[in-house]
Amino acid sequence: MSVAVSGQALADVAEHALVYAGRFAPEVVDRPEIRVLDDAQAGPRELLPAVQKAPMLVILDALSFPYEYFRDEHWDCPLIVCLPSSLGPDELLAALGEVLFERLEFFDRVVTDRQETWETLRRTYGFATSQRLELNPRAVVEVVEEAVRRLDDPEVDEMAFDRTAPDVVQYWAERGAALARVAPHRAVGSLGHELRGNKAIHRVQARALRGQLAAVHRAQPSTRRLRVLEIGAGVGRWAGLLAPEQADFVGADVSEEMIRVAEANFPHFVFSKVAAELGPSFPQEGFDLAFTVTALQYNPPEVRSHLIAQMWRVVRPGGSLMFLEDFVAARAVRDAAVYSMSAQDFPELVLDATDGGVVLEHVEALRYRQDDFHRSGLIRLTKLGVPRSQ
Amino acid sequence: MQHDSIYQPSDIDILRMENELLAYENAYLKGRVAESDRRTRPRPTAGIQPPSRDALSPLWHRLKQSRMGPAVVRFRHSAIGRRVEGLLSS
Numbered sequence: 001m002s003v004a005v006s007g008q009a010l011a012d013v014a015e016h017a018l019v020y021a022g023r024f025a026p027e028v029v030d031r032p033e034i035r036v037l038d039d040a041q042a043g044p045r046e047l048l049p050a051v052q053k054a055p056m057l058v059i060l061d062a063l064s065f066p067y068e069y070f071r072d073e074h075w076d077c078p079l080i081v082c083l084p085s086s087l088g089p090d091e092l093l094a095a096l097g098e099v100l101f102e103r104l105e106f107f108d109r110v111v112t113d114r115q116e117t118w119e120t121l122r123r124t125y126g127f128a129t130s131q132r133l134e135l136n137p138r139a140v141v142e143v144v145e146e147a148v149r150r151l152d153d154p155e156v157d158e159m160a161f162d163r164t165a166p167d168v169v170q171y172w173a174e175r176g177a178a179l180a181r182v183a184p185h186r187a188v189g190s191l192g193h194e195l196r197g198n199k200a201i202h203r204v205q206a207r208a209l210r211g212q213l214a215a216v217h218r219a220q221p222s223t224r225r226l227r228v229l230e231i232g233a234g235v236g237r238w239a240g241l242l243a244p245e246q247a248d249f250v251g252a253d254v255s256e257e258m259i260r261v262a263e264a265n266f267p268h269f270v271f272s273k274v275a276a277e278l279g280p281s282f283p284q285e286g287f288d289l290a291f292t293v294t295a296l297q298y299n300p301p302e303v304r305s306h307l308i309a310q311m312w313r314v315v316r317p318g319g320s321l322m323f324l325e326d327f328v329a330a331r332a333v334r335d336a337a338v339y340s341m342s343a344q345d346f347p348e349l350v351l352d353a354t355d356g357g358v359v360l361e362h363v364e365a366l367r368y369r370q371d372d373f374h375r376s377g378l379i380r381l382t383k384l385g386v387p388r389s390q
Numbered sequence: 391m392q393h394d395s396i397y398q399p400s401d402i403d404i405l406r407m408e409n410e411l412l413a414y415e416n417a418y419l420k421g422r423v424a425e426s427d428r429r430t431r432p433r434p435t436a437g438i439q440p441p442s443r444d445a446l447s448p449l450w451h452r453l454k455q456s457r458m459g460p461a462v463v464r465f466r467h468s469a470i471g472r473r474v475e476g477l478l479s480s
Binding site: 327328329340342343344346347360362363364365373374375377 | 399403404405407408410411412413414415418419
C-alpha cells in the first residue's frame with residue numbers, strides 16, 4: 001500500500017524517519033513513525049526541507065535517489081541506504097562511489113546481503129562493521145522496522161548516569177557498558193543524545209581531523225607506516241580515517257565494552273583497555289601521533305595533565321600530539337561529567353606536562369551546526385627532542 | 391566557576407570561554423601570517439650580487455660600456471665568441 005504524503009505533511013517530519021521509497025513505494029506499509037516519499041516527491045522543493053528536519057533518512061531505492069540536490073547540511077541527516085543486490089561491487093562503486101559512499105560517515109548504515117559488496121566497501125572507504133545492516137535490501141518492511149528501532153528506544157532514552165560520580169573511570173566504564181552496543185552515538189561522549197546531532201558534530205570533527213592527519217602523513221617518510229595512538233578511543237570511530245595498509249592504529253579506553261565493540265568494528269586494528277592514567281602500557285617513543293577527541297575534558301585537571309605527559313612520552317621526537325576537545329561547554333550538560341577546560345589555560349597545561357618540549361603547529365576553533373557558539377578546538381603540536389635510538 | 395569540579399556553565403561562562411578559544415586561534419593565525427611574511431620578504435642582502443669568480447667578466451663589462459659595445463655583445467654571443475671565451479676561461 002502506498003502511503004506517500006503531501007508536502008504539507010512533510011513539514012511535520014521532525015519526529016519521523018523519512019523513507020525515500022522511489023520505485024518501491026507500493027511495498028512500504030504505513031506506520032505512524034515514518035513519512036514516505038515516492039519518486040514524484042523527490043524534487044528539491046519537497047525533499048530538501050524534509051531532509052533538513054528528519055532525524056533519519058532511509059533510502060530504499062539507492063539508484064534513483066537525487067543525491068545531486070544535497071548541499072553540505074543535508075548530509076547531517078543519518079542515513080540507512082539499501083544497496084541493490086543485483087549489482088556487483090564494481091558496478092556499485094562506479095554508480096554510487098562519488099555521490100554516496102564517499103559521503104557516508106560512522107553513524108550511517110548500509111544494507112547489503114552480499115558479503116563481497118560489503119568487503120569492497122569496507123576496504124575502499126574504511127567502514128566499521130557496525131555500519132553494515134545484514135538484511136535483505138528488498139525486505140522493505142524489515143529495513144523500516146530497523147530504522148524505527150534505532151530512532152525510538154525508550155529504554156536507552158531513559159538511561160541516566162550520575163554525573164557527579166567522583167570516579168571518572170567508573171563513570172565511563174558504566175556508561176560504556178550500557179551504551180556501547182545499543183546507542184554508540186551516545187557512548188562516544190557527545191552532550192546531546194539524538195543521532196542526528198551527533199552525526200553533525202562527527203562530520204565537523206572528521207573534516208578537521210582529516211586535514212591534520214594528512215599533514216601528519218606528509219611529514220612522515222613515505223616508506224614508513226604511521227603509528228597512531230588514540231586515548232579514549234570509545235567504539236573506535238576515528239580508526240576509520242586511517243588506511244590499514246598505511247597505518248598501525250592503537251585505540252585505548254577505560255571501558256571494556258567499548259573496546260569489544262571497537263575490536264569488532266575494526267578487526268585489523270588494535271584496541272586495549274587501560275587505566276585512566278594510561279601508565280606505562282605503551283612503549284616510549286613508540287608512536288608518530290597520539291591524539292584525543294573529546295576525552296581530556298571528562299577528566300579532572302590532575303588526570304588531564306598526567307595523560308598529556310604520557311602522550312608526550314609515547315610519541316617520538318618530531319611526532320605529533322593532537323587534541324580535539326570542548327573548550328566551551330554546552331548549556332545542556334544533563335548527565336555528562338564535564339570539567340571546565342579553558343583554551344587560555346590549556347597551552348600552559350601542555351607546557352607544564354611536557355616540560356616545554358613541544359611546538360605549536362595548528363589551532364582551529366570548531367563550531368557545530370546546532371550551536372550558536374564555537375564549542376571545540378583542535379590543537380596540533382610537534383614533540384621536540386632527539387630520538388633515543390640515535 | 392571552579393576549574394576542579396564538574397560544573398554547569400552559565401551564558402557568561404560560555405561567552406567568556408568562547409572568547410578565549412577564538413582569541414587563541416586568532417593569536418595563532420596572526421603568528422602564522424607574520425611567519426609567512428618574514429619568509430617571503432626579501433632579505434637585506436638579497437640585492438647584493440656575489441663577487442664574480444670569472445676573470446673575464448670585468449673585461450666584458452668594460453668593453454660593453456665602450457663605443458664598441460653592441461659589436462662586442464654580438465661577438466660574445468656568436469659561435470666564434472663562445473669558443474674564444476671557452477678557451478680563455480679554461
